[in-house]
Amino acid sequence: MSNTKNNLESMSGLQDKGRRRFVLGASAMLALAALPFPKNAFAKAISESLTQLSGKVFDLSIDYKTVNFTGKSARATVVNQVLPAPILRWKEGETVTLRVKNNLDEDSSIHWHGIILPTEMDGVPGLSFDGIKPGETFEYQFKVQQNGTYWYHSHSGFQEQTGVYGPIIIDPAEPDPVVYDREYVVMLSDWSDTPPEKIYANLKKQSTYYNYSERTVSDLFTDIRKHGLINTWKARAMWNDMRMSDRDISDVTGAAYTFLMNGKTPEQGWSALFKQGEKVRLRFINAAAMTIFDVRIPGLKMTVVATDGQNVQPVEVDEFRMGVAETYDVIVEPEEGNAYCIFAQNIDRTGFTTGNLTSDAHLVAAVPSMDPAPILGHGDMGMSMEGMDHGDMDHGAMGHGSMDHGSMDHGPMGHVEMDHGSMAMGAPVLGLAGFGSTAEIKHADAEYGPHIDMRADAPQNGLHDPGIGLRNHQAEYNRKVLTYADLKGLHPTYDKRQPSREIQLHLTGNMHRYMWSINGVRFEDAEPLVLEYGERVRFTLVNDTMMTHPMHLHGMWSDLETGDPDFIPRKHTVIVQPGSTISYLVTADAIGKWAYHCHLLYHMPGMFLKVVVR
Amino acid sequence: MKNINVKGFTLSLIAALFMSGFAQAGGGDDPLLTKVMFDEVERGVGSNDPTSFNIQAWVGKDINKFWLKTKGEYEDADDKELEIQALYSRAIAPYWDAQIGVRVDLEPSPSRSWAVLGLQGLAPYFFEIDAALFIGDEGRTAMRVSAEYEMLLTQKLILSPEVKVNFYGQNDADLGIGSGLSDLSTGLRLRYEIKREFAPYIGVEWARKFGNTAEFARNEGKKVEGTQVVIGLKAWF
Structure with a gap:
């Protein structure tokens, strides 16, 4: 890594609050080795953690890199050679300087998502600045006026799809109202070997290209058997008339995507350790290009304490939906001797990604099966439910121009x-x-x-x-x-x-x-x-x-x-x-x-x- | 119409297309794309059955496209058909494109040229419709309508019924075409999408000539009606 000024804390995922300021080195490794976990578990945990950079000055470089998430090699665009990009750890009230070098052969940029800053530092080509030309370095500098969980990503072309995204954690200037003993970033994303321009072109040429959940003839017979011919006809009449599919949930599905948690595929599995009695803060970030995720941890209540970096009054839930770019911080209190599956299924149930939250690296939680795929209803079309239920609606009034x-x-x-x-x-x-x-x-x-x-x-x-x-x-x-x-x-x-x-x-x-x-x-x-x-x-x-x-x-x-x-x-x-x-x-x-x-x-x-x- | 300059027309169409939007820079939501569709490339399984194709291509953007449609059939040196249409296509409704351009029938001889006014799109209940009115010289007119539907047996195994009809305004004895309803064909094709862009199929196609067209055929000792089993390929890129 080109950066020598920053403290490099590759153990970001594993640190607890007391060790947060450790600089990685022999002493850090010794300190970690003293923890009561098997040695091999550490090797695994270390390799699975995100890279973290902290301080006030950051050097980031955007490069091409060959990756393999699917069994085939593909070209990604990455920051500092890692995917996701390094966690940037800032401190509220400080002024940060970020020097971003573009080593791609096309324009690039970094947008600091959710960060309140001067317009020329926002990183949107054409609005904030001209973008970063190939070979050039742009220096961002701004005062950090907030705290919480955020992220950063390219705002050029489709580089978000190919890997230019990473977490931002801003430590508060005042004592954090959220009490926790250990924290992990959980960054969700979607990877495809198909170049994003090709995905976009495929969608323009056939909008259903990635939808393999359409209604089939056997669904039709099942419906007729269950609801009768007349009711089935009525239920489908509106969709047929509008030439839309009630199974059209995501434009790009698991047919194209491998879903990642902290850069790990479900097969690789991302893993996180905890100790008995700890309150664990999970900082969820949806860094996907096109994927809305539904997150749950079977067996654990999650207390939502922040969204989009901003603290909220704690609310206990079993499940939450994350739109692309949203962040949610939750507190969980897992029990010693257990392993829990952090399960994030995509909105159309064609894929998922998982993590293993465990007190013992040898314990791996069972992965739940996905929920049934949603089917859109008339209400999702913004139509009055009343008329539809009587099956006698005037379809002409539903937006074919007769209004x-x-x-x-x-x-x-x-x-x-x-x-x-x-x-x-x-x-x-x-x-x-x-x-x-x-x-x-x-x-x-x-x-x-x-x-x-x-x-x-x-x-x-x-x-x-x-x-x-x-x-x-x-x-x-x-x-x-x-x-x-x-x-x-x-x-x-x-x-x-x-x-x-x-x-x-x-x-x-x-x-x-x-x-x-x-x-x-x-x-x-x-x-x-x-x-x-x-x-x-x-x-x-x-x-x-x-x-x-x-x-x-x-x-x-x-x-x-x-x-x-x-x-x-x-x-x-x-x-x-x-x-x-x-x-x-x-x-x-x-x-x-x-x-x-x-x-x-x-x-x-x-x-x-x-x-x-x- | 006989002296219509297809090449010149095509070039000016492309030029018009580029002028209409390609000069603008900006959002990048609407890139210039090309799609080539081998809708039907097939052969009858019988020894005397013809080989036929229906290939289309477009280049353009969301609203404006330049569209090429070709179809042909080869049975033997005396019995072949080749038709090319060059069209400017414009989206006029959420699911409909209006198309205007030229059609040239290179085979059989004598060659015929037509102006084309067409409407292509998706009708309610997901019927894919291609309807066109053709205006030729010497008062010749014709109309063609095709409708296709896709039934998903599974996500990749798709049964597709199709109907095509041709009407003509007057007799064209040189080509054995009679006025009124000339011919109707209907097919049923079962394809398997190995991937979206590549689907081999088997099918059955029934075709029949009507009215004067049937009369001309009988006089020449040709079949008026026929059924054939086909194997073919549907592909696009």
């Missing part, structure tokens, strides 16, 4: 911004801060055309929804699944003002043509969304698709309105459920040009908006 959009005069307001405050509808009526939107759902004119295949006309509120495939888990398995409604900030709401206006943004696309946009306008054609410095605004997202979109606003917090105005949690990435809405408040406290986009990598080129704070 009277001529009566919605959005023309003068631009495509991007629907400012309900200024609409000629009498006095502006905004929902109270913390409780979300009460505004009417309006589709812009640009949402009609060959690039859009559906509009949610009766979207549900996604706040209390665990999400597709998880809704029955409480009833069926007695598993408490986290919902956004469970998240309350640990810190009182930072900005208690009411929103001065509301911006309704529709997540739009045509899945069949694999085109994605916001308000019906792709990034290339979109006008920037302008925020005035200091204003408090509400973003209401309306998902006019049947995919789950994790939306990420750069530079400013997304204060998720979960029902308690006094303890609004702050997030950087927010899942918008299919055919649903979600609202958050944003304080425009960061001058500059910021990216706002879906964090699914192959949605991002189109479903992207430039936000300008002036």
Whole structure:
């Protein structure tokens, strides 16, 4: 490694709080060897840990590297020769300098995901800077003003898919309100030997390319046997009419992906040790390109203490969903003599990745089987459930263009911004801060055309929804699944003002043509969304698709309105459920040009908006 | 139409396509892509059965594409067909592309040229439709509609029924084509997708000529109706 100035602590995964400052060397190895574990267990644990760099100055280099996750060699792009990239350990209040050298033969960049920093340090080519040219080094420098679990990744091309991602841990300046004895980063990701450009092209040529969970003829006969011919016909009529599949959950599935936990395949298995009585803090980071993960540890309750780096009031759950780019910190208290499987299955149940949390390296927990694949319902299409249940719905009204959009005069307001405050509808009526939107759902004119295949006309509120495939888990398995409604900030709401206006943004696309946009306008054609410095605004997202979109606003917090105005949690990435809405408040406290986009990598080129704070 | 310059038309189509969007830099959500589809490349299992193909290709972006469609059949030196269409294709609805261009029938002789107005896409209930109106010289008109459906027996074993019909506006005695419904063929193909892009199949195809076309065929001592078993390959890249 080129870096000699940083303390190299390759035992990051294994350290407990007392040893955190150890510098790796003979003394460290001796200290570790004194622990009551078999020697070979150590060798294994060491090899399985992530590399960690800490300090104030970091040298990172982005290179090609040959990797083998599938039995075949493939070319990855990596930081400092490791995948995932090294953990960067910062201290709140310090100024960090990061020198990033690009050794690729194409432009690269590093974006510090969720970090509040000056716009020119945000690492988005075309907005923050020009990107890092081949052979060049860019020096990032900014003051660290927060603490918690974050991550960093390339914002150039599709390099996130090929390995340029790593964890960031920021130790708090004040004593950490979260009590724990030992910590591990658990970074989830997806690997494919197929080059990302090819995956994207495959999806454009055949949007179902990676879906091997479609309904078959035998499903049809099973349904007819179970529900009768008429009911089966009715249940399928809407999908057939809309030319959509209720089995279309992920664009890219386990057919293409090997899912990784801390860079290990399920076969390799990542392993983590604990001692009796320890509170173990697991810092989950979803660093996948396209994969939404559902995480659980059979036999262990998980207490969620933070999301997206921000502390929340502890909530005990059995399972939680992680949108791409989200982070969750949980505390677990495992029992000596046991091994536990950290199980992360993807949303469409075509693959998973696992880790082994154990008190003894010889103990390996059984890996559970995946849950049944979710099947989309009419509600996931943002349709009124009432009409559907009677099976007599007028399909013409479901978004094939028969809607009277001529009566919605959005023309003068631009495509991007629907400012309900200024609409000629009498006095502006905004929902109270913390409780979300009460505004009417309006589709812009640009949402009609060959690039859009559906509009949610009766979207549900996604706040209390665990999400597709998880809704029955409480009833069926007695598993408490986290919902956004469970998240309350640990810190009182930072900005208690009411929103001065509301911006309704529709997540739009045509899945069949694999085109994605916001308000019906792709990034290339979109006008920037302008925020005035200091204003408090509400973003209401309306998902006019049947995919789950994790939306990420750069530079400013997304204060998720979960029902308690006094303890609004702050997030950087927010899942918008299919055919649903979600609202958050944003304080425009960061001058500059910021990216706002879906964090699914192959949605991002189109479903992207430039936000300008002036 | 006889003197139509297919090459010139094609080049100007490509030029129009490039002008329409390729000059812009930016988001990169819409790269220029190419897809070549060997929809049917097959041979009848009988010794006198023809070899036939239906190959299409497009180059373009999300909304605008340049589309080539060729089909042909070879039975013997006297009985062969070769048709090429060059089309500008534009997405006009979420599941539909409008297509405009030219069609040239190189075989059989004499050659015929047509202007093409087409609509291709996915109808409700997942029927893949390709419908086109052809306008030739000397008042010739024709219409062709094909519809295809895919039934998944398993995720990789797919049964695909298909129907094709041709109509003509007037008799074309030189080619043995009669006005009205000329011919109808329907097939059932069972393919196995070894991978998405590569699927061998077996199938059965039934075809029949109607009206004056059938009359012409009888006069020439040709079959009016026939069934054949085919083996073939569906592939794309």
